[in-house]
Amino acid sequence: MKQGYRLVIVDKDGVLVSEFQLTERALAQPEAFVEGIKATIDSIEEEES
Numbered sequence: 001m002k003q004g005y006r007l008v009i010v011d012k013d014g015v016l017v018s019e020f021q022l023t024e025r026a027l028a029q030p031e032a033f034v035e036g037i038k039a040t041i042d043s044i045e046e047e048e049s
Contacts, residue, residue, distance in 0.1 A: 009040065017044055 005022040018040045020026075026033045 007037075009037075009044075011044070 004024065004026075007020040007022055008016065009018040009020075011017050020033075020037070022033075
């Protein structure tokens, strides 16, 4: 079984902000995965404001 991929989001200083495990199941539902990423980015931008 393949382990999949890991998507790591860091801020401009290289500090880990969020991490996603990309499995075949997540990639099979790209809309839900993209919504999760957007929600994470939105919360990061709110914290920085």
